[in-house]
Amino acid sequence: GDSVTQMEGPVTLSEEAFLTINCTYTATGYPSLFWYVQYPGEGLQLLLKATKADDKGSNKGFEATYRKETTSFHLEKGSVQVSDSAVYFCALSGPLMNRDDKIIFGKGTRLHILP
Amino acid sequence: DSGVTQTPKHLITATGQRVTLRCSPRSGDLSVYWYQQSLDQGLQFLIQYYNGEERAKGNILERFSAQQFPDLHSELNLSSLELGDSALYFCASSVSGASNSPLHFGNGTRLTVT
Numbered sequence: 001g002d003s004v005t006q007m008e009g010p011v012t013l014s015e016e017a018f019l020t021i022n023c024t025y026t027a028t029g030y031p032s033l034f035w036y037v038q039y040p041g042e043g044l045q046l047l048l049k050a051t052k053a054d055d056k057g058s059n060k061g062f063e064a065t066y067r068k069e070t071t072s073f074h075l076e077k078g079s080v081q082v083s084d085s086a087v088y089f090c091a092l093s094g095p096l097m098n099r100d101d102k103i104i105f106g107k108g109t110r111l112h113i114l115p
Numbered sequence: 116d117s118g119v120t121q122t123p124k125h126l127i128t129a130t131g132q133r134v135t136l137r138c139s140p141r142s143g144d145l146s147v148y149w150y151q152q153s154l155d156q157g158l159q160f161l162i163q164y165y166n167g168e169e170r171a172k173g174n175i176l177e178r179f180s181a182q183q184f185p186d187l188h189s190e191l192n193l194s195s196l197e198l199g200d201s202a203l204y205f206c207a208s209s210v211s212g213a214s215n216s217p218l219h220f221g222n223g224t225r226l227t228v229t
Contacts, residue, residue, distance in 0.1 A: 030214035043117060043205055043220030044158075051215060074212055089158065093214035102171055103148075107157035 002027040006090045006106035013080055014114050021075040021109050023064075023090035030094040033057075033066050033073040036088040038108070047075075047088070085113045118142060120205050121221035129229055133194040136224045138206030140187055144219065146170065146212030147189040149181055152223070153202040164189060165212040196228045 007022040025031065032051045036044040048057030053068035062077045073090060090106040118141035128134055140147050149161040151174075159172035164183035175181075178196075183189045193200060203225050207218040 035216070036218075041222070043119070043207070043222050044218070045117065045220065046217040049215075049217065102160055102163075102173060103218065105158040106162075 001090060002031070002104050004090050004092055004104055004106035006088075006109050009087075009108075009110035010112050011109060012112045012114065015082055016079045017113075019075070019077040019080045019111070020083075021088055021090075021111070023073045023075065023106060025071050025090075025092050027092055029070075033064070034091040034093070034103075035062070035073070035075050036065055036089040036091060036105070038068075038089065040086070044089060078109075080113050082113045082115050085111055087111070102111065117219040117221065119206060119208050119219050119221035121204075121224050123224060125225050125227075126223070127227045128144070128196060130196055130198060132190065132196050132228075134196065134226065136191040136204050136206075136226075138189045138191070138208075139223060140189070140206075140208030141219050144207045144210050145187065147183055147187070148201065148207040148209070148218060149175075149189070149191050150205040150207065151202045152205060158205075163193070163212065170212055176201035193226070198211075198228050201226055201228045 003026045034049045035047040037047045038044045048059040050057040050066035056065045064075045087108045089108045094105045117152045120139040148163045151159045161175040163171040181191045203223045205223045207220045209216040
């Protein structure tokens with residue numbers, strides 16, 4: 001079945017460091033891909049999305065490119081801030097035409113940024 | 116603020132008891148999802164409703180049930196509670212219920228079973 005695998009955390013970086021959180025997926029067809037972020041004490045929020053191969057999603061300095069050839073959707077940011085400390089979830093969903101498709105989340109990667 | 120409201124924020128109860136969690140979706144959203152988040156299992160999809168009808172079912176136990184009412188709010192009922200049911204329960208909503216429609220999450224209900 002469809003699945004999402006993301007790097008295990010916690011990931012600890014210093015402020016202004018470059019961030020990469022790896023995400024790979026297994027899916028039939030052409031899924032949509034998402035990154036969600038969960039700040040302490042809050043629910044998940046959509047960070048960015050991509051709906052087809054080679055699409056780049058971006059938001060708040062974060063970017064991820066939908067790579068069909070490597071079935072990956074790695075999250076990157078050039079210079080992280082303390083306020084980026086959170087748990088990041090990679091997720092996928094099936095094609096629009098299948099309305100029964102579920103949204104599948106990875107286990108989450110905790111990111112801790114040191115000042 | 117996502118616009119999704121969950122009550123209560125915290126719930127402490129004993130094994131064997133029954134609780135009800137409530138969710139009001141974002142205005143205009145027709146679909147409601149329930150997720151369970153625990154440290155060892157990550158974020159597990161439980162069930163989805165669309166405009167009052169059950170749309171999809173995930174890893175929901177038989178002791179758990181849910182419904183979506185005509186005003187679109189939803190309730191998740193957990194019965195015969197066990198220690199292992201202690202977790203964060205999230206409600207999310209989306210406009211269409213299509214799987215590539217972004218989800219808007221509430222802040223969750225933390226359930227502690229003692």
